[in-house]
Structures are given as structure tokens and as C-alpha cells.
Amino acid sequence: MSARLRLQTPPATLEAWVNAFASAEIPVLTETAESLEHMRASEDDMDAHGLGEMIAADPLMTLKVLAHASELPRGRLMADPETVTAALVLMGITPFFRAFGPQPTLEAVLADHEDALLGLSRVMQRAERASRYALGFAAHRADPDAAVIHSAALLHDFAEMLLWVHAPDLALAIANLQDADHALRSAAAQRQVLGIELADLEQALMKRWHLPDLLTRITNDKHASDPQVRCVHLAVRLARHTARGWDDAGVPDDLHEIAELLNLGAEHTLKLLHEFD
The missing domain is CATH 1.10.3210.10 (Hypothetical protein af1432)
Structure with a gap:
């Protein structure tokens, strides 16, 4: 999910839609982006529950976190994380902030x-x-x-x-x-x-x-x-x-x-x- 996308005409097939959206950058609410930067400054004091509650108020940030967590390696008996908090527990707080730098915002895009x-x-x-x-x-x-x-x-x-x-x-x-x-x-x-x-x-x-x-x-x-x-x-x-x-x-x-x-x-x-x- 890295490239900026602005479609003017619809892709020809469902697969083409999926390919376009799957590789496009997903912006988040300005409030979410600002809260993340505030929390990043004191990440040692953060826990998965508090960070998860903030992220779970933003559907697109929730989507990004769950998609990222689904790609992480895990033990054979470890279940897929089904909530943001579970995803953060799997990732760890420091690796989360490392994976998610300053976020693009919907308002800017x-x-x-x-x-x-x-x-x-x-x-x-x-x-x-x-x-x-x-x-x-x-x-x-x-x-x-x-x-x-x-x-x-x-x-x-x-x-x-x-x-x-x-x-x-x-x-x-x-x-x-x-x-x-x-x-x-x-x-x-x-x-x-x-x-x-x-x-x-x-x-x-x-x-x-x-x-x-x-x-x-x-x-x-x-x-x-x-x-x-x-x-x-x-x-x-x-x-x-x-x-x-x-x-x-x-x-x-x-x-x-x-x-x-x-x-x-x-x-x-x-x-x-x-x-x-």
C-alpha cells in the first residue's frame, strides 16, 4: 500500500479494481495521524489497549493495522489477530511505530x-x-x-x-x-x-x-x-x-x-x- 491513486475511469474487471486498490496508499483521519505522533513521542508509556482504542475509532487506520498484522509470521498455533488490540499485541508497540511512520491524511489527499x-x-x-x-x-x-x-x-x-x-x-x-x-x-x-x-x-x-x-x-x-x-x-x-x-x-x-x-x-x-x- 504505497502509491497515491486517483482513478478517473473504472478498471475493466474486479481483479483490476483489487490490484489498483491493494497497492494504493491509504490515508487516515487527521486526528488519528496527530494522535499517533503524540503517542510516538512517549511510546515507552504506551500499551496495546490504549493505542488500540485510539486506532479503532478510525476505520481506515484499523484496516491498515489488521492488513499489516496479517502478513506477520506467527507460530502454527497462534490465531490471526481479529481486533486492533490483538494485532498490536502480536506486533509489539515499538515495531508498530517503526512500521507506521507519519501517516498521510484524508483531509490532505x-x-x-x-x-x-x-x-x-x-x-x-x-x-x-x-x-x-x-x-x-x-x-x-x-x-x-x-x-x-x-x-x-x-x-x-x-x-x-x-x-x-x-x-x-x-x-x-x-x-x-x-x-x-x-x-x-x-x-x-x-x-x-x-x-x-x-x-x-x-x-x-x-x-x-x-x-x-x-x-x-x-x-x-x-x-x-x-x-x-x-x-x-x-x-x-x-x-x-x-x-x-x-x-x-x-x-x-x-x-x-x-x-x-x-x-x-x-x-x-x-x-x-x-x-x-
């Missing part, structure tokens, strides 16, 4: 494209809300993989984030299509503009970067009957539907399915969701 920065900000805010919902659902269900479910919801739309970074005009074209036709589904708009669906690109990138199997599976909506996948899927869907308020036509169906997942009544479910928010 998209300084010439204000609309793209706004579009990206919306996706990242939605991801943060979805991760909170998913963690809440998992905690309510006493799921032992709650931390991985939180990561999966945070990363669920990372291909859309990367599209805003690496191909802002194409991302804007999709947004404009959907603004003009509210009934147009995201996947249909993506196929029309990109020739692929972002969900397929995301799964292919996760495989290319050897991200943990559990994280890859939980992020895949095609396994929607699995309760862990449903935690993420419904969290992401609710965050999308309520991005501009709770009066979206899709919210009642979301509430019904979340109530079923959590085995709660509708009123109790709504109260819980507002607490998560």
Missing part, C-alpha cells in the same frame, strides 16, 4: 475535492454509528466475539470509503444517481457506474490482504442467516436508514428485525437503540 471529503465523512460517521449498534447488539446477546463484531461493522463499508479516496468522481457519480432516484439501490448504482459491486470488491480485498476468516465472514452480508452477521448487517442498515433522522421508510422493518434478533419487544428495542446512539 482530498484537499482539492471538498464534495468527496464530505461524502467520505458521511460514510465514516455512519460506520462509527453502525459499530456502536453492532457492539450493543453483541453485548446484549452475550456474544464472546463482540469485539470482532464491532470491528466488522466499522469496516463493513471500507470499500466505499476507499472509493471516495481513490476515485472521488466515480463515488460522486454514484451519490448523484441515488440522489436523483431514491428508489435506486446502492448495488445497482454501483454496477451502473463502476461495473462491479463494492461488496464484492471488499470481500476480494479482505482475501488479498489475508484478513482473519471470522472478520471476513461476519462482514459478508451473504451469510445473513448467521446471528453474528445479522448483528453487523442490521447495525449497518439502521445506521444508513437513520443517517438523516429516524423517519426513513426502512426504519420500522429494521426495528422489527432487531427486536427479533435481541428477543425484545418493539418499545424496549427502540429505547435500547436510542441509548446506543
Whole structure:
């Protein structure tokens, strides 16, 4: 992940998309970059938990750390790190700072494209809300993989984030299509503009970067009957539907399915969701 990328036209195949995105530099939030430099100055006082909490608030920095950790050698019986904190424990604090120097920022990369920065900000805010919902659902269900479910919801739309970074005009074209036709589904708009669906690109990138199997599976909506996948899927869907308020036509169906997942009544479910928010 080293070269700066700015695509104006869509690559011809899914594999070509993967090749382009897999080798491109991934910028992070300015707040993340500044916090890392502050922590670097006192790395001897840092621990994996504190550093991990800071990184886990930034989906793209989370992605970079998990992808890097997946490439590290480990013992035959050592599991793949499925959360940022686990990845940092595997790496060690000093090797982490050595591997991750001063980070490029989203704000600098998209300084010439204000609309793209706004579009990206919306996706990242939605991801943060979805991760909170998913963690809440998992905690309510006493799921032992709650931390991985939180990561999966945070990363669920990372291909859309990367599209805003690496191909802002194409991302804007999709947004404009959907603004003009509210009934147009995201996947249909993506196929029309990109020739692929972002969900397929995301799964292919996760495989290319050897991200943990559990994280890859939980992020895949095609396994929607699995309760862990449903935690993420419904969290992401609710965050999308309520991005501009709770009066979206899709919210009642979301509430019904979340109530079923959590085995709660509708009123109790709504109260819980507002607490998560």
C-alpha cells in the first residue's frame, strides 16, 4: 500500500479494481495521524489497549493495522489477530511505530475535492454509528466475539470509503444517481457506474490482504442467516436508514428485525437503540 491513486475511469474487471486498490496508499483521519505522533513521542508509556482504542475509532487506520498484522509470521498455533488490540499485541508497540511512520491524511489527499471529503465523512460517521449498534447488539446477546463484531461493522463499508479516496468522481457519480432516484439501490448504482459491486470488491480485498476468516465472514452480508452477521448487517442498515433522522421508510422493518434478533419487544428495542446512539 504505497502509491497515491486517483482513478478517473473504472478498471475493466474486479481483479483490476483489487490490484489498483491493494497497492494504493491509504490515508487516515487527521486526528488519528496527530494522535499517533503524540503517542510516538512517549511510546515507552504506551500499551496495546490504549493505542488500540485510539486506532479503532478510525476505520481506515484499523484496516491498515489488521492488513499489516496479517502478513506477520506467527507460530502454527497462534490465531490471526481479529481486533486492533490483538494485532498490536502480536506486533509489539515499538515495531508498530517503526512500521507506521507519519501517516498521510484524508483531509490532505482530498484537499482539492471538498464534495468527496464530505461524502467520505458521511460514510465514516455512519460506520462509527453502525459499530456502536453492532457492539450493543453483541453485548446484549452475550456474544464472546463482540469485539470482532464491532470491528466488522466499522469496516463493513471500507470499500466505499476507499472509493471516495481513490476515485472521488466515480463515488460522486454514484451519490448523484441515488440522489436523483431514491428508489435506486446502492448495488445497482454501483454496477451502473463502476461495473462491479463494492461488496464484492471488499470481500476480494479482505482475501488479498489475508484478513482473519471470522472478520471476513461476519462482514459478508451473504451469510445473513448467521446471528453474528445479522448483528453487523442490521447495525449497518439502521445506521444508513437513520443517517438523516429516524423517519426513513426502512426504519420500522429494521426495528422489527432487531427486536427479533435481541428477543425484545418493539418499545424496549427502540429505547435500547436510542441509548446506543
